Amino acid sequence: MHLIDALHARKSVRAFRPDPVPRALVEELLVLASRAPSGTNIQPWKVHVVAGAVRRRLEEEVLAHRETNPEDVRAEFPRMNKRKEPYQGRMRKLGKEMYGLIGIPKGDQAANWAQWGRNYKFFDAPVGLIFTVDKELDRMSYVDVGMFMQTFMLAAKAKGLDTCAQGAWNNYWTVTRRILNVPEDEYIIAGISLGYADDSHPVNTLVAEREPVESFATFHGF
Numbered sequence: 336m337h338l339i340d341a342l343h344a345r346k347s348v349r350a351f352r353p354d355p356v357p358r359a360l361v362e363e364l365l366v367l368a369s370r371a372p373s374g375t376n377i378q379p380w381k382v383h384v385v386a387g388a389v390r391r392r393l394e395e396e397v398l399a400h401r402e403t404n405p406e407d408v409r410a411e412f413p414r415m416n417k418r419k420e421p422y423q424g425r426m427r428k429l430g431k432e433m434y435g436l437i438g439i440p441k442g443d444q445a446a447n448w449a450q451w452g453r454n455y456k457f458f459d460a461p462v463g464l465i466f467t468v469d470k471e472l473d474r475m476s477y478v479d480v481g482m483f484m485q486t487f488m489l490a491a492k493a494k495g496l497d498t499c500a501q502g503a504w505n506n507y508w509t510v511t512r513r514i515l516n517v518p519e520d521e522y523i524i525a526g527i528s529l530g531y532a533d534d535s536h537p538v539n540t541l542v543a544e545r546e547p548v549e550s551f552a553t554f555h556g557f
């Protein structure tokens with residue numbers, strides 16, 4: 336697949352078919368993703384790849400913890416719940432469009448809670464990736480991990496697979512840390528669901544619009 340086609344074709348998929356993804360294919364994608372650049376080539380990304388029984392245990396324990404500790408949604412590193420405009424508005428628009436597609440009425444807290452909980456099932460994808468970063472590294476390293484994640488997602492698309500990046504995995508990190516034996520000196524920063532899209536699911540028809548170039552780019556010296 337041409338790179339430009341992969342860029343257009345990649346979108347966040349939130350319903351997957353059960354078809355397995357072999358370990359060798361995930362390894363191939365990780366090799367490709369590791370071509371991502373990083374400041375001074377420090378390559379700070381670390382990733383736990385979960386499937387099978389470990390994935391099931393992770394999912395069960397995180398979801399059980401979430402039911403008994405619904406407020407435990409703080410990341411271990413600084414994050415914000417409410418953002419200033421225009422960011423908050425964009426977030427709300429995405430939520431409205433997504434919940435509209437799957438028929439969750441505004442204000443239906445129970446349905447919202449259940450749908451968000453699907454993050455912790457990797458949206459039924461057969462493989463999940465959990466990214467961590469050394470706590471001592473600075474914010475530039477988070478940029479590096481983002482580069483890796485996007486390279487991974489484009490490589491996956493080029494190989495016919497689909498993905499969803501998931502900040503949701505920095506909630507309930509105590510459980511994830513315990514199950515995957517993540518060292519205390521690393522933050523759990525995000526996840527990726529990996530598999531084959533269930534094209535019959537309405538959630539996967541969502542197209543998240545982008546702002547026009549003039550809204551974010553300032554040109555100098557042209």
Ligand SMILES: Cc1cc2nc3c(=O)[nH]c(=O)nc-3n(C[C@H](O)[C@H](O)[C@H](O)COP(=O)(O)O)c2cc1C
Nearest residue numbers: 345346347349429454499500501502503504525543
């Ligand atoms: C760092 C990051 C974290 C994200 N976290 C989540 C998440 O926890 N759950 C989710 O459903 N989507 C998540 N997304 C997907 C975004 O909502 C999505 O990328 C955005 O709406 C643009 O849509 P697109 O990926 O389909 O182009 C995340 C994306 C990024 C880059």
